[in-house]
Amino acid sequence: MRQSRAFIPTLKESPADAEVASHRLLLRAGFMRKVASGIYDFLPLGTAVLRRIMDIIREEMKAAGAQEVLLPILQPRELWEESGRWSRYGEEMMRLKDRSGREFGLGPTHEEMITDLVRSNTGSYRDLPLNLYQIGPKYRDELRPRFGLLRGREFIMKDGYSFDRDEEGMLESYRAMYEAYGRIFTRCGCAWRAVEADTGLIGGDVSHEFMVPAEIGEAQIAYCDSCEYAANLEKAGYRRETPRGPRPDLRPQEAHTPGKRTIEEVSGFLGVEPRMMIKCLMYLVEDRPVAVLLPGDREANEAKLARALGTETFRLFAPEDWERFPLYLQGFVGPVGLEGARVIADQGLQEAADLVCGANRVDHHLLHVSPGRDFQVDAYCDLGTALEGDACPRCEAGRLRREAGIEVGQIFQLKTRYSLPLRAFYRDERGESRPMVMGTYGIGVSRLMAAVVEQNHDDRGMIWPEELAPADLHILPLDWSREELREEAEALYREARERGLEVLLDDRDERAGSKFADADLIGIPWRAVIGREFLKTGRLELQARRDGEKSLLSRGELLERLTVKRHPAARGKISAG
């Protein structure tokens, strides 16, 4: 590609509304442009990178036995009624009507569509297993699109679905996808981590997320510094230490705590460590009050709470709830003598003794309280959020660490979550009808592109990993008006392309500084500089974008070196478009 004719509108200044590196650099380097909140055009360079990511995905999917399909974005309401998600998906689904009033949704995901396709075209155990995937745009009307490609309303996604005869088969499909995902993210130049993930109430019981560590990541993960354990914070377990005070023999005793409502205030006032207190949170669960108990130093984890309660319709008491239930005194609620509320407690309190909690009387707390003896608990569950430094739930020695990450993929063991309601059945060897056992596997393709930039940039621009770069070589003749330089650049351009390299030739009549600045911004991994050195010695300068390392080479040596570096499989078929 000749840069003079390429559509690469770079910007010297950052657009004002770009906060994170990937967003800012992708705009500045002319890879994309914003159309509306959370909606972007991909320009030629951005498209080239997406194409390379998709090529990697296609190769790995093919190797893992999956077949590519392409399903409509426009999905009829009736299908979503069948799975119950037309109403459940809520405002996040973009909806529209055709001229005759028929309703459609723009696909946020394709479980219904794929299940419909498979159920009506497979009937026998001989048709299974089946693993289908597609790559295309998805639509989610996010409450708050942000960070450019990291949370958009229209984005490119690879979504895949496996259909097996039974659970063992599904586990096999799941494992194959897990491994393929690891290869994909590695080839994309990412440091990544697979973590155990929450499935919500929808997706069966086992799920993994693939996380790319990044400061600006919206997901929080916990991992063990000693073993392989890693989990989304919503799911992360930890080994509990039971808080037991020195006097479990004493009976509860009231203490005057004037105006002390928070754990911190009471702890300071009474000189008791937060972990020796009972945090009592009032939740409104399906319109009824529930008391949620935790050790005083723990935050409640609402994803875990949803699982424990078996519903997602709950909220922490709001001001109007405190008014509606005047029996409960904000700041002084406690489980002892609490009336009219279910009580669920974190497992960490199960064997605890001699703690401090609210007395259900204004300005008073209770000392020497022991669960079980002084109050009843309806259920003990895992409700707390893991903290940095907690003991690992899997191994003896490990401590948990926390990290922020960008979720670039997630895989689910769906089992029969969709095949039952959508009646995707097959006949087994004995002619009996059985539901297909499914898995679903997603990769945020456009988000992955942004995640790669978050991990691969410096203050001057992006630094593309070789497999994803929009080109393999960037040729910079520093003075286009000098014929010798021009001729050498043209020769290199021609010969590099003959060797199957994708090349960007900066044939613009620009000054050296501008060419360097744009080249740094765009981030093609290898740069051939043709300038002063060539005029003096006939050598070219090969520079690595990542570390700036330079070597002086003849044209032939330079070509040889790059041809060897080039990944043989992924190149050469990208130039269309």
Next chain:
RNA sequence: CGGGGCGUAGCGCAGUUUGGUCAGCGCGCCGGCUUUGGGAGCCGGAGGUCGGAGGUUCGAAUCCUCUCGCCCCGACCA
């Protein structure tokens, strides 16, 4: 949806408090000359219904009302 902020040329911004030489600056763009290893200099030029609608006024980018869009924080989130 709650809180905060912002819409003025392709991009970045000043001007709005106090209505009247306020249609401006830098970058970019076009033309010319000089330059040419890290975003050059000089000269000349094009480009804006000041987000939109309505109102107040002799007069509105500026004041008022409504509206649309965008960003940040929060709530929420396969």
